[in-house]
Amino acid sequence: MALQLAALLQPSGLTEKLAPEPLETSIDLVPPYPLxxxxxxxxxxxxxxxxxVQGPPALAGHTVLGAAACLAQSRVDSWSHVSRQMPCSLFSLALGSTGSAKSSTHRLAFLPIEQAEKQRLTLAGDQAVGANGLVTGDASFSRVxxxxxxxxxxxxxxxAEGGQLLKGHSLxxxxxxxxxxxxxxxxxxxxxERIRSKSNADASGIVFNRRLSLSLMVQEITIRDVLxxxxxxxxxxxxxFLFCAPxxxxGTRTLSLERLSRKAEDDLRIAHYWERLEELMLTPEAVDPQRLGEVAAPALIPTSDAKKLWLEFYNANELKLGRFGDHEPVAEFAIRAPQQALRLATVLAFFEGKSQVDEEAMYAAVCLAEHSTQEWHRYTVATFDPALEAARDISDWLVAKVRAGEEKWLxxxxxxxxxxxxGRYRTARKRDQAFRLLLERKHLLETPDGYRLNPLLLENSAEGGGEGI
Known part of the structure; x- marks a missing residue:
């Protein structure tokens, strides 16, 4: 196959030297993370x-919030304007491309929590079931x-490999x-509620007042697919999910001798944070053993000023959900923003040892919730372009056919x-719309009789393990 590709890549004119451009929507500039x-x-x-770790500050901010939520959810609840009380659990999703130091960021943000969990399991055995548990890496929704x-x-x-979870067997x-x-x-x-068949009754039952938070880091292709x-x-x-895409x-992460000698524990910013996590882990969890291990946590009630601030956010957000509003394209995400803000405010207040959610915690939470909505808007609008989706599919299809030996598609x-x-794009209307983009982005080159696949796509595909541009 390598010889065949080499032959196909022999230049037959200047057009073959044109580099194909990515078939992606131009995504708006990243809104600054409200660190x-x-x-x-x-x-x-x-x-x-x-x-x-030389990673994005937004990713680090997203991850330390997750660590705070991990400890908060079994100790406090959020106030709710509907049910008066709800979990403060958070689902968070972060885009972490290759080289974003997502694993290193997670390791430092959760280090004291993971160390405590390992110690607990060592003392109680591998089958230990405790009030609070940390699940890392490969698992399944069924097991959790x-x-x-x-x-x-x-x-x-x-x-840090959230793509395996979102695209795993359970889903x-x-x-x-x-x-x-x-x-x-x-x-x-x-x-x-988990009801299994009589022949598979393991872990069947109905339980209440459990707590589950998710913190996932995924690559861009996963975000595109799940959307x-x-x-x-x-x-x-x-x-x-709260979402950020830093x-x-x-290309900016240069090293020096001084950087090579650094230790995370020597950075007082990290050391003081670890100390605070350890302090919070020593506080009792609000778990009632008489009620089958249910969380019976008190709600952190917002102060009057905090409620006023939240109401302003709620009403402004609601107006943006209407027809022609800023949030209309992402209404399903934006409608959750006020609820997210209440949970975030609770987590932040808990981390600081407050007995109520004050205006400062609510303001921070509102900023974080609004940032997540903006990020969902950026990626949702960019993902759902039918013409680009068709062009990507056709380009991938042509490359796959030629690589499989069907040279007629060159x-x-x-x-x-x-x-x-x-088959999906044979009609003239669908073909013309997609081919126009493929010609603009130099995936197809015009010939006197029709079209020629840009051979550089085959070269890129061969080098990249089968992934085109």
Whole structure:
């Protein structure tokens, strides 16, 4: 195959030297992550972690928030204007491209929590079920829900490889709707119903007041795929995630002798943050052993000023949801923003040891919730361009055909395409719209009789392990 590709790539004219452009929508500039509104310890920790791992500060901010939520959810609840009380659990999703230091960021943000969890499991054995648990790396929704039914009151599931979770077996099977429904209910009120067949009754039952938070880091292709998944969106599963997509720092992360000698524990910003996590872990969890391990946490009530600020945000957000409003394209995400703000405010107030949610915590939470809505807007609008989606599909299809030995697709006519091209895009209307983009982005080159696939796509595909541009 390598020899065949080499032959195909022999230049036959200047057009072959044109570099194909990515088939992506131009995404708006990244809105600045509101790191400055975080409590000083969290803000400085995020800055210190980002500096040490040379990763995006937004990713570090997102991750330390997750660590704070991990400890908060089994100790306090959020106030709710509807049900008066709800979990403060957070679902967070962060874009972490190759080289974004997502694993290193997570390791430093959760280090004291992971160390405590390892010690707990060592003392109690591998089958230990405790009031609070940390699930890292590879797992499944089925196993996590089983742990909650078996008696674990609170779980925090975090992974730097979130694509494996969102595209895993549980969400590809026929019961994906049921699985997502169960997870969203856990976020809503902590309830879980898991009924298995008599032959498979393991971990069956109905439980209440459990807590589950998710902290996922994924690559851009995963975000694109899940946003196009009607089940993911229709269930309101994605809408419950706080989202951030920071800039890629590749090309800026130079090293020095001084940097090579650094240790994370020597950075006081990180050390003080770790000390605060350890202090919070020593506070008792609000778990009632008489009620099958249910979380019975007090709600942190907002002060009068905090409620006024939240009401302003709620009403302004509601007006943007209407027809022609700023949030109309992402209404399913934006409608959750006021609820997210209440949860975030609770987590921030808990981290600082406050007995109420004050105006300062609410202001920070509102900024974070609004930032997430802006990020969802950027990626949702960019993802759903039918013409670009068709062009990507056709380009990938042509490259795959030529690499499989069907060299007729290296150069072909419009008539050939209509007769035996990619079935989804054979009609003249769909073909013309996509081909116009493919010509503009130099994936196709015009010939006197029709079209020629840009051979540089084959070269890029061969070098990239089969992924085109």
């Amino acid at each position: 400055a509104v975080l409590p000083p310890l969290l803000r400085e920790a995020a800055e210190g972690i980002a500096d040490f 829900t089983s742990m909650l039914v078996e008696g674990c009151a609170s779980l925090f599931w975090t992974t 590809q099977a026929d019961n994906a709707v049921a699985v997502l429904g169960a997870i969203t209910r856990l976020w809503d009120d902590g309830g879980l 196009r998944d009607p089940v993911m969106r229709g269930q309101g599963f994605l809408a419950r 800039d890629n720092l590749l 150069e072909f006519t419009g008539r050939q395409w209509l007769q035996c091209g990619y």
